[in-house]
Amino acid sequence: MKYDAEVRISLKKGMLNPEAATIQRALALLEYQVENTSTVDLIRFQIQGDSEGAVKEEVDEMCQRLLCNPVIHDYTIKISAQEE
Amino acid sequence: MKYDAEVRISLKKGMLNPEAATIQRALALLEYQVENTSTVDLIRFQIQGDSEGAVKEEVDEMCQRLLCNPVIHDYTIKISAQEE
Numbered sequence: 739m740k741y742d743a744e745v746r747i748s749l750k751k752g753m754l755n756p757e758a759a760t761i762q763r764a765l766a767l768l769e770y771q772v773e774n775t776s777t778v779d780l781i782r783f784q785i786q787g788d789s790e791g792a793v794k795e796e797v798d799e800m801c802q803r804l805l806c807n808p809v810i811h812d813y814t815i816k817i818s819a820q821e822e
Numbered sequence: 823m824k825y826d827a828e829v830r831i832s833l834k835k836g837m838l839n840p841e842a843a844t845i846q847r848a849l850a851l852l853e854y855q856v857e858n859t860s861t862v863d864l865i866r867f868q869i870q871g872d873s874e875g876a877v878k879e880e881v882d883e884m885c886q887r888l889l890c891n892p893v894i895h896d897y898t899i900k901i902s903a904q905e906e
Binding site: 743758761762764765768770771772773774775776777778779780781782783784785786796799800803804805 | 827842845846848849852854855856857858859860861862863864865866867868869870880883884887888889
């Protein structure tokens with residue numbers, strides 16, 4: 739069965755986020771006052787699997803091995819079956 | 823009143839996504855077969871405003887002027903009032 743997977747990757751609390759800090763400063767230069775800017779990366783793909791649980795386990799392995807750096811990143815995984 | 827804003831930025835359909843292509847190839851090297859990989863960037867921040875509509879308009883302006891490239895990006899804006 740085919741599944742849609744979405745991995746949401748964000749920096750752990752307390753980690754410096756230069757990208758977000760740059761965005762906030764640039765917005766301030768354009769006179770937009772915003773606070774607590776943060777960035778989140780989403781990676782989406784489709785994957786074959788026997789069950790939602792098996793797919794979630796496999797995607798978690800992908801996160802551990804490639805997609806995320808468990809030292810600085812938090813990640814969440816969302817799996818949904820594709821309508822045939 | 824303070825609002826939470828979330829801007830979701832993705833490449834337009836048909837645009838080449840080198841980041842996603844690289845992720846898909848790297849996953850294949852680790853023997854994970856995935857398809858249709860895509861990436862989405864989320865930018866989140868807090869902003870003062872008079873109403874949800876006024877805030878949405880201001881955030882749309884930020885997207886047009888700084889956060890997105892309207893030629894290659896699609897973007898959606900989600901605004902939610904903060905509980906006091």
